[in-house]
Amino acid sequence: MDEEYFEFPLEEFIESLPNGENRFHVSNLSFTNSDFPYSETEMEDYWESENRNEIVFEEYSEEIKYIRNFIFKNDENISENNVNKTKKIVLNRASLIKYAKAYNIWDKYAIPNRLYENKVYRIWTPIDLVSEPPKIKSLPLDEFIRLVAEKAAENKRLMDKQF
Numbered sequence: 001m002d003e004e005y006f007e008f009p010l011e012e013f014i015e016s017l018p019n020g021e022n023r024f025h026v027s028n029l030s031f032t033n034s035d036f037p038y039s040e041t042e043m044e045d046y047w048e049s050e051n052r053n054e055i056v057f058e059e060y061s062e063e064i065k066y067i068r069n070f071i072f073k074n075d076e077n078i079s080e081n082n083v084n085k086t087k088k089i090v091l092n093r094a095s096l097i098k099y100a101k102a103y104n105i106w107d108k109y110a111i112p113n114r115l116y117e118n119k120v121y122r123i124w125t126p127i128d129l130v131s132e133p134p135k136i137k138s139l140p141l142d143e144f145i146r147l148v149a150e151k152a153a154e155n156k157r158l159m160d161k162q163f
Contacts, residue, residue, distance in 0.1 A: 047137035
């Protein structure tokens with residue numbers, strides 16, 4: 001399963017997930033790697049860091065598990081038996097790289113902003129894929145909309161200056 005031959009059935013995956021079209025996108029653009037509306041550092045004062053929504057966490061976990069299972073089923077070097085229930089992974093280097101591919105696929109195609117209970121939740125994949133949960137922070141919807149509008153106005157102003 002070389003990277004150049006690795007194909008993930010993204011459209012099938014999106015259709016199989018409840019509300020999948022609002023959780024993933026088919027595009028060459030990555031929403032998770034963008035700084036929309038601002039970078040994580042710029043948003044530090046705005047995000048409510050201790051407000052992880054369990055629905056958002058469960059969605060993320062479901063998505064990662066599905067992607068991981070697809071990789072495990074389609075690669076002879078990796079199997080579910082290599083992952084024990086305490087989330088400690090005993091894999092060779094090549095298998096660990098493939099395990100990380102699940103997170104890379106999520107980073108490339110997921111829509112990291114989720115709306116629940118009038119809050120926008122932002123999901124970041126963990127740095128330590130084996131032992132850390134994802135980072136999930138929230139922002140009241142009206143505050144998020146205000147920040148997006150400010151960023152759009154700032155971008156327009158910068159574009160107008162260039163011309």
